[in-house]
Amino acid sequence: MSPARRPGGARRVALMAIACLLLAMAVQGRIEARAAASAGSAPLLYLPSGRYLHFAALGFDALLADTIYLWSIQYYGNYQIADRYLYLEQIYGQVIAELDPRYLDPYLTGALIMTTEARRPEMALRLLDKGIEHNPQVWILPFEAGFICYDDLRDYQRAAAYFEAALKVPGVPPLVRRFYAEMFNRAGDKRTSLKEWDEIYRTAGDDYVRGVAWNHVHDLTIAVDLADLRAALDLYRARQGKAPRRLQDLAEAGAIGKVPQDPEGRDYLYDPRSGEISYHALPVVAR
Amino acid sequence: MPARIAAIALNTFREAIRNRVLYLLLVFAVAMISCAQVLSLMTVGSEEKIIKDFGLASIDIFGVLTSVFIGIGLVSREIERRTVYTLLAKPLHRFEFILGKYAGLVLTLFVNTSVMTLWFFLILALKGMFDLRLAIAVLLLFFQFLLITALAVLFSCLSTPILSGVLTLALYVVGHLLWSFDLLQAKLTSVTGRVACRALYYLLPNLGNFDVKGDVVHGLPVGAGTVGFAALYLAFYGAAVLLLACAVFQGRELQ
Amino acid sequence: MAVLELSGISKSYRTHLSLRRYWILRDLSLAIQPGEIFGFIGTNGAGKTTTIKLALGLLFPDTGSVRLFGEDARRVELRRRIGFLPENPYLYDYLTGGEFLDFHARLFGYSAPERRRRVADLLERVGLKNRGDRQLRLYSKGMLQRIGLAQALINDPELVILDEPMSGLDPIGRREVRDIILDLKARGRTVFFSTHILSDTEMICDRVGILVRGSLKAVGRIDDLVTRDVRFWEVALGGVRDAALPCGLVVSRRDDQVLVRVESQGDLRRLIQSLNGHGTTLISVSPGRQSLEDLFLREVRSADGTAGVKAAAAAGKD
Numbered sequence: 113m114s115p116a117r118r119p120g121g122a123r124r125v126a127l128m129a130i131a132c133l134l135l136a137m138a139v140q141g142r143i144e145a146r147a148a149a150s151a152g153s154a155p156l157l158y159l160p161s162g163r164y165l166h167f168a169a170l171g172f173d174a175l176l177a178d179t180i181y182l183w184s185i186q187y188y189g190n191y192q193i194a195d196r197y198l199y200l201e202q203i204y205g206q207v208i209a210e211l212d213p214r215y216l217d218p219y220l221t222g223a224l225i226m227t228t229e230a231r232r233p234e235m236a237l238r239l240l241d242k243g244i245e246h247n248p249q250v251w252i253l254p255f256e257a258g259f260i261c262y263d264d265l266r267d268y269q270r271a272a273a274y275f276e277a278a279l280k281v282p283g284v285p286p287l288v289r290r291f292y293a294e295m296f297n298r299a300g301d302k303r304t305s306l307k308e309w310d311e312i313y314r315t316a317g318d319d320y321v322r323g324v325a326w327n328h329v330h331d332l333t334i335a336v337d338l339a340d341l342r343a344a345l346d347l348y349r350a351r352q353g354k355a356p357r358r359l360q361d362l363a364e365a366g367a368i369g370k371v372p373q374d375p376e377g378r379d380y381l382y383d384p385r386s387g388e389i390s391y392h393a394l395p396v397v398a399r
Numbered sequence: 400m401p402a403r404i405a406a407i408a409l410n411t412f413r414e415a416i417r418n419r420v421l422y423l424l425l426v427f428a429v430a431m432i433s434c435a436q437v438l439s440l441m442t443v444g445s446e447e448k449i450i451k452d453f454g455l456a457s458i459d460i461f462g463v464l465t466s467v468f469i470g471i472g473l474v475s476r477e478i479e480r481r482t483v484y485t486l487l488a489k490p491l492h493r494f495e496f497i498l499g500k501y502a503g504l505v506l507t508l509f510v511n512t513s514v515m516t517l518w519f520f521l522i523l524a525l526k527g528m529f530d531l532r533l534a535i536a537v538l539l540l541f542f543q544f545l546l547i548t549a550l551a552v553l554f555s556c557l558s559t560p561i562l563s564g565v566l567t568l569a570l571y572v573v574g575h576l577l578w579s580f581d582l583l584q585a586k587l588t589s590v591t592g593r594v595a596c597r598a599l600y601y602l603l604p605n606l607g608n609f610d611v612k613g614d615v616v617h618g619l620p621v622g623a624g625t626v627g628f629a630a631l632y633l634a635f636y637g638a639a640v641l642l643l644a645c646a647v648f649q650g651r652e653l654q
Numbered sequence: 655m656a657v658l659e660l661s662g663i664s665k666s667y668r669t670h671l672s673l674r675r676y677w678i679l680r681d682l683s684l685a686i687q688p689g690e691i692f693g694f695i696g697t698n699g700a701g702k703t704t705t706i707k708l709a710l711g712l713l714f715p716d717t718g719s720v721r722l723f724g725e726d727a728r729r730v731e732l733r734r735r736i737g738f739l740p741e742n743p744y745l746y747d748y749l750t751g752g753e754f755l756d757f758h759a760r761l762f763g764y765s766a767p768e769r770r771r772r773v774a775d776l777l778e779r780v781g782l783k784n785r786g787d788r789q790l791r792l793y794s795k796g797m798l799q800r801i802g803l804a805q806a807l808i809n810d811p812e813l814v815i816l817d818e819p820m821s822g823l824d825p826i827g828r829r830e831v832r833d834i835i836l837d838l839k840a841r842g843r844t845v846f847f848s849t850h851i852l853s854d855t856e857m858i859c860d861r862v863g864i865l866v867r868g869s870l871k872a873v874g875r876i877d878d879l880v881t882r883d884v885r886f887w888e889v890a891l892g893g894v895r896d897a898a899l900p901c902g903l904v905v906s907r908r909d910d911q912v913l914v915r916v917e918s919q920g921d922l923r924r925l926i927q928s929l930n931g932h933g934t935t936l937i938s939v940s941p942g943r944q945s946l947e948d949l950f951l952r953e954v955r956s957a958d959g960t961a962g963v964k965a966a967a968a969a970g971k972d
Contacts, residue, residue, distance in 0.1 A: 403763065
């Protein structure tokens with residue numbers, strides 16, 4: 113007599129369950145294939161503004177912001193989705209920023225994606241403005257905005273304004289000031305740049321920075337002096353109808369207040385025949 | 400056989416509709432759907448979108464809560480209260496009991512979802528925002544409830560109500576985050592990790608298949624294929640889960 | 655042919671954390687004959703409920719087999735012919751009595767008029783005729799036990815299995831359940847019930863089985879198990895003063911009345927003769943026989959020493 117065992121049907125039913133599961137997985141595969149075929153046509157995004165998500169987050173706003181941020185990085189890094197930038201501003205500007213306004217990384221990453229990937233620097237600036245508004249004590253946001261104005265838009269006035277905002281933040285690293293000073297140089301405003309670098313040179317806390325600043329001051333001083341001298345030369349020519357014999361003539365004729373010397377304390381070189389003024393270490397006019 | 404399943408289903412339905420929790424959830428859902436109008440006052444422009452988003456989200460959340468709250472106790476409570484003993488001493492197969500319990504809860508959910516949907520559509524119709532395509536979104540949400548209910552029944556066969564509630568809700572959340580497995584897989588370097596990731600991706604219930612809320616609200620086309628494949632997926636996955644529940648219950652000793 | 659036959663059933667379980675096996679039943683064989691009322695007696699935890707669950711297929715035995723009406727008990731169809739009431743059932747308290755019975759009737763596939771007839775009939779039979787439209791949450795414990803019994807009888811079963819049908823009931827409730835069981839026997843049905851209330855068992859059972867710690871210690875007709883010979887006499891005397899009695903053990907004493915127990919007929923004769931001239935009067939002489947309780951206690955005691963006696967004493971209290 114066989115002992116009474118558990119009902120044997122259970123194993124058969126379990127096997128049927130596994131068969132069904134395999135079929136379900138096959139269907140899932142088909143769904144994936146369909147989705148891949150139409151990838152890019154349907155934005156897989158469905159998120160209300162962070163202001164409403166806030167209600168749904170049940171106090172886990174920051175966590176939700178993290179999750180969406182992580183997702184966004186993966187999503188925007190996927191080059192297969194052609195129109196993935198459709199909701200770029202909503203994701204960063206509305207969803208994440210409003211869920212967790214003090215979360216800095218998404219502002220920076222969002223701005224980076226907007227400028228370098230989506231080529232929408234103005235959008236990036238709007239995002240950073242929002243970040244600055246919520247985080248006035250953070251220098252990196254105006255710094256980043258200034259960089260975008262400077263590097264992408266080449267709008268030095270706006271860049272200067274952002275950099276100055278960054279410089280007002282207590283505890284801003286000296287790097288920002290150097291960046292600010294150098295920006296004027298790149299923008300062609302060597303005089304302001306010199307003024308800033310000179311300031312950096314005089315307030316430098318360590319030898320390395322002092323050395324770097326000196327190099328800038330050195331080069332900028334030469335560039336500014338040469339520019340001054342050339343302007344005076346033009347003025348002299350216009351008044352006297354001829355070129356001066358020596359640079360000292362410029363001061364005597366009142367075309368320049370005082371003939372400057374180079375940072376090494378030497379006179380600048382002047383060739384009366386060609387009218388060329390130069391720094392004597394260099395064969396041609398520097399910069 | 401169907402008569403016995405129907406008897407169990409009817410009793411389960413009766414239990415649900417005489418349960419205060421169901422009405423509490425319904426009242427909350429209706430209140431939330433109505434609330435969307437107030438919220439929409441706070442926004443500029445996308446009022447219609449917010450009302451629709453909120454309505455669909457409410458139906459989603461409260462449908463899931465109903466299936467979880469009622470589903471998790473379906474089998475375990477009958478065992479705990481020993482009512483299952485009298486039933487199984489009758490000419491009732493154990494799988495009939497499971498299928499009957501499931502069918503009863505499906506009936507409950509159908510009524511529940513219908514009430515929420517009708518209220519939602521009524522509000523939309525009054526505002527002149529009614530769009531029949533929203534019914535597709537609700538249909539797919541209902542598919543999702545069917546799958547979650549099956550999972551709740553399975554867990555209810557295996558463990559206590561609290562644990563099965565946690566497990567079911569966890570699977571609901573995971574089921575909606577499965578896309579992250581895909582991304583994670585791309586980042587993994589080890590082959591075993593990638594294979595495990597892929598296996599999990601296909602093994603876990605993919606609830607994303609039932610989510611077309613966003614598409615519908617944004618007026619994007621939802622093809623018959625999407626609905627068809629979702630139905631097929633539900634049929635197979637749901638059958639697998641229910642069969643597993645039957646197998647578990649078949650072999651279970653009722654201490 | 656036996657209605658219910660358990661052969662060589664063993665059942666053990668393991669706790670989740672330890673690998674130790676606990677035996678609930680060991681090599682249990684039992685056959686219930688048609689038309690009898692069988693009382694299954696045991697202390698709490700002796701394995702009565704486990705035996706019943708095994709018989710119904712709610713649990714699966716480690717070894718041995720269960721047969722119902724001569725067939726493998728795992729056949730679900732066989733349950734058309736049995737009725738079962740579990741111990742302390744909670745029942746569906748959101749249903750009315752009528753709905754509750756109707757629901758169970760549906761499981762047998764009866765037509766609507768058939769269900770109505772059976773429900774009305776049973777409500778009357780268990781004395782709940784006018785309570786059928788009340789929710790079970792409003793029922794008293796006795797009423798719940800009766801509606802539970804009605805549920806077990808909905809299919810007019812040939813074999814009725816009741817797990818502790820009398821426990822927790824007041825004397826009136828017990829009486830009602832007892833009458834229903836006797837009525838079933840009168841209708842030619844077989845009743846198998848477990849209990850630890852010995853007085854009820856002794857009164858209505860044709861046969862009993864005594865289960866002690868998972869082993870069946872005795873099975874049979876009560877008259878066969880318990881010797882009906884007179885084992886001792888209890889003599890009630892009045893007007894007893896200080897005078898010493900010639901023999902016997904004083905069981906109790908109130909004022910001048912004494913109850914004395916004597917072990918043999920010779921002692922009885924001597925005692926009665928000694929009464930002359932002392933002003934003592936004989937009130938009554940009653941022969942003492944062994945009761946089911948004595949047998950039960952003896953079995954428990956012999957099985958597991960003093961621990962068992964304590965358990966039995968505890969069981970006897972309720």
